[in-house]
Structure formats: structure tokens, C-alpha cells
Amino acid sequence: MMIFGKLSLEVKVAIATAVVLFSMFISRTFLTENVDKVTRAKLFRFQFLLFINCLMLLGSLYIWKKTVVTLCRASGPASYLTGCWKCTVLLFLAFAHLSYFTLLYLVSEEPYIFSLIAYTCLGSYVIALFFLFIFGCIDQCYRLLTRRAGKTLTAAAGTSKCANKKVILAIGITVALTCVGLLNAARPPAVVRVEIPVHKLPASFNNLKLVLLADIHLGATVGKSKLAMIVRMVNDLQPDIVVIAGDLTDSPVASLGTATEPLRQLRPRLGTYFITGNHEYYTADVSNWFSHLRALNIQSLHNSNAKISLSRDSDEWLCLAGVDDLEARLLRYSGHGMDLEKALAGCSPDRAIVLLAHQPLAAKKALQARPDISLVLSERRNTPNKVTKLDLNS
Known part of the structure; x- marks a missing residue:
């Protein structure tokens, strides 16, 4: 238990995700014929939602680290703007996580505004995670090369500034592609x-x-x-x-x-x-x-x-x-x-x-x-x- 407490939050979430996945496997193997159809369906849906959100939490921690921790550290002391930015990112991630719950609890003849916002955030979440990860990999490779080349601390500081620019670029691309996606979704099918x-x-x-x-x-x-x-x-x-x-x-x-x-x-x-x-x-x-x-x-x-x-x-x-x-x-x-x-x-x-x-x-x-x-x-x-x-x- 002490060892588990020392693990990073990301590792704890990964373990929780694996446990949920294992429980899905066990229940679908041994409980399928032993519980009634309605109970089984509810259990499967709950497990699926739990698994998806555990998986997404890993991505959310990465997005938070890149868009909030990294950028706010670079901007200096905490201010009103940094506080607003943190609230914006937190709200964005919350909507993305709630998107899958709307499939079960907020569905009717026509879509609810809340559901449309949640799924828009989910789409943006996937785009942001992809580009932040790609730019992060590029940044890590560049840092590795500079270390091998024996670059100075000044060069390392320049690399850090470049990394911040990549985060801002990833956010910009996410916003642009989200707008394109919304325009495309609003059109009649081709x-x-x-x-x-x-x-x-x-x-x-x-x-x-x-x-x-x-x-x-x-x-x-x-x-x-x-x-x-x-x-x-x-x-x-x-x-x-x-x-x-x-x-x-x-x-x-x-x-x-x-x-x-x-x-x-x-x-x-x-x-x-x-x-x-x-x-x-x-x-x-x-x-x-x-x-x-x-x-x-x-x-x-x-x-x-x-x-x-x-x-x-x-x-x-x-x-x-x-x-x-x-x-x-x-x-x-x-x-x-x-x-x-x-x-x-x-x-x-x-x-x-x-x-x-x-x-x-x-x-x-x-x-x-x-x-x-x-x-x-x-x-x-x-x-x-x-x-x-x-x-x-x-």
C-alpha cells in the first residue's frame, strides 16, 4: 500500500484503467449467463463508461500538464488571466469526460445543447492530445540531440521557449480544426x-x-x-x-x-x-x-x-x-x-x-x-x- 502511495498519479490512473478492463473481461466471461438481461446491460454500460473515462483521464492529465502547468510556469507569477485559463481548461476537460455519459442519460428525439457542447469538446480533446503528443515527442528528440551535442544552459532555455510555442501552436491548430469540423457537420450529407x-x-x-x-x-x-x-x-x-x-x-x-x-x-x-x-x-x-x-x-x-x-x-x-x-x-x-x-x-x-x-x-x-x-x-x-x-x- 505504501508503494502504491508513492506512485505518480499517471501510474495510479493506468493501474485503475487496467483493473476496470480486467473486471469487464471477468464479468463478461462469468456473469453473462448468470444475471438477467437488463442488469447485464446496465453493468456493461457502467463498466464501459468507467473504462473510457479512466483512459481519458490519462490524456487529460497530459493535456493539463502541457497547457496549464507548462504555460503558467512560463508566464510567471499567478494572475487573474492564468486563473481564468486554468478554469477554461478544467471546464473543457470536464465537458469532454461528460460526453460519453450523455449517450445514456441525455438522449431524446433531438440533441440537447449540453450534448453538442460536450461532444465538440471531446473532438477538440482528441485533436489537442494528438498534436500535443506529436510536438512533445519532437521537443524531446530535440532536447536529446542538444544534450549529446553538449549545448549550454542558454540553449536549453531556448529549447524550453520553443516547447511553449509548440503548445500554443497545438492549441491554435485544435481551435482551427474544431471550427472546420463544426462547419462540415452543419452541412447536409454529400x-x-x-x-x-x-x-x-x-x-x-x-x-x-x-x-x-x-x-x-x-x-x-x-x-x-x-x-x-x-x-x-x-x-x-x-x-x-x-x-x-x-x-x-x-x-x-x-x-x-x-x-x-x-x-x-x-x-x-x-x-x-x-x-x-x-x-x-x-x-x-x-x-x-x-x-x-x-x-x-x-x-x-x-x-x-x-x-x-x-x-x-x-x-x-x-x-x-x-x-x-x-x-x-x-x-x-x-x-x-x-x-x-x-x-x-x-x-x-x-x-x-x-x-x-x-x-x-x-x-x-x-x-x-x-x-x-x-x-x-x-x-x-x-x-x-x-x-x-x-x-x-x-
Whole structure:
């Protein structure tokens, strides 16, 4: 215990993070079948929030050290301005940490102002941490070189001033990129049109229109009005098929049931299909999401497939398959995990196979295991704030 007390705050936080991660592993291994579904979901969400915030605390300590301790030391004696700066940074970090809690406790049809501010701070937090770390590494390398070269204390003082300038530069870049991000988020989604030749696609399917959506992240920052706008854009494209390749939501069904209502207005000729992304598993509410989407006329491909044909009596069809997200197994989510063999059961290698996989790594694994897959669609094809229209040709 005495040894633990002598450790630095950063090391203590790192140990706490490891303990939380270990508790997540233990509970998901041994408690999954022993507690009821509601209790299990609440426990998983609490552990996830605790783990994320412990991890973020390490970053927050680093940001505080660089932006407050270093800069205030360089500015001389404490003053009103330094006090205001400390309060500003502390408030910024607090909002960033609270962002994940809004996913569970501050979600409704439309985003709350508090949630939008919190997630803006979270985005700025990530940018600031990245550039402070990069500039810090550059500074440490420069100091190492000056020591080896036997530079004087004057040179070392100059290096310290240069380090302060880098911190200010990192803050400036963070502010600039945050403003760019906010402007981009305020714009309507862009429509990207792509023509793709698909091997073994029946001639009758030529010019099949497929619209790919991914990473909508309905929840704390995206509400019903934004989703309704996306649905209108999709319907204007007159698609034959709509696929949602994961990360549709960040919160449980109970919080977002009414916000998803615009999805009922999707009008593809041959159906709408959904696969899970990692964020669906973070909600610990996947089964309820499957049931809810079914009520909205959306078919979930849970390591399964659907045979798409232009008419009931046609013998020409393509196999549309979907796999669970890779992180389902990592999170030890019972009954879930990428199972390509199960997803492609009944899909003939002589027919065109289109596979939905949320992560590009899953797409790579699928193609290595089954080279006969004609096309794999994943989230990277559809970057955030974009609607992708694919024209499939034989």
C-alpha cells in the first residue's frame, strides 16, 4: 500500500484503467449467463463508461500538464488571466469526460445543447492530445540531440521557449480544426455516386441501384430531424436496395425509439438491410435494436443472408450477406461475433455474393477466406456525412 502511495498519479490512473478492463473481461466471461438481461446491460454500460473515462483521464492529465502547468510556469507569477485559463481548461476537460455519459442519460428525439457542447469538446480533446503528443515527442528528440551535442544552459532555455510555442501552436491548430469540423457537420450529407462492376451479377440486375449508409450515430448529437433529411435524400435517389453498414446508433432503443421513425419512410424497391457496427454493441442493447428495426421494415443480417430477386418466380438472384462486427467477440457479447461461414450458408459460389462488413479488417478477412465473394461493402466506403449511391453492373 505504501508503494502504491508513492506512485505518480499517471501510474495510479493506468493501474485503475487496467483493473476496470480486467473486471469487464471477468464479468463478461462469468456473469453473462448468470444475471438477467437488463442488469447485464446496465453493468456493461457502467463498466464501459468507467473504462473510457479512466483512459481519458490519462490524456487529460497530459493535456493539463502541457497547457496549464507548462504555460503558467512560463508566464510567471499567478494572475487573474492564468486563473481564468486554468478554469477554461478544467471546464473543457470536464465537458469532454461528460460526453460519453450523455449517450445514456441525455438522449431524446433531438440533441440537447449540453450534448453538442460536450461532444465538440471531446473532438477538440482528441485533436489537442494528438498534436500535443506529436510536438512533445519532437521537443524531446530535440532536447536529446542538444544534450549529446553538449549545448549550454542558454540553449536549453531556448529549447524550453520553443516547447511553449509548440503548445500554443497545438492549441491554435485544435481551435482551427474544431471550427472546420463544426462547419462540415452543419452541412447536409454529400451524395457520392460510384459505378461498380460485379462479377457473376445476372444481366437482369444490370444498373441495380444500391444506397449505402453507415456511421449515422443516432444519439447524443444526431436526432430525428437529421435522420429524416438523410431518408429524404435516399428516397430521392430511387434506390433498389438500401443497406445500413453499422453504427446506426449510439444509445439504447428506449432512448431513441421515436427518433428512428423516419427510417420507416425508406422506399427501396427490394428492401432495406442492416448489420451491426461496434457502436451497437457499446449500447449493450443489440437484441432490442434488431426487434425495433424489424418493426420499421428493416431486415437485420445477423451472420445471415437474403436472396435478392427481381420477382418471386425468377431464378436469377444475388446473395446479400452480412456479418456481425468484429468487436462483438472482443467484447464477449453473447451469441454475437463475425461468423462468415454462417453468414454465407446457402449462398452458391456460382452466384453473385455481396457482403456487408462494418470494418475494413473484416472485409479483408472475408475475402481471404472466400475469394468467390463478388463485392464487400464496409464503413470506409461511406465516410461520415456522406450518402453513397452504388450502381452495380454485370
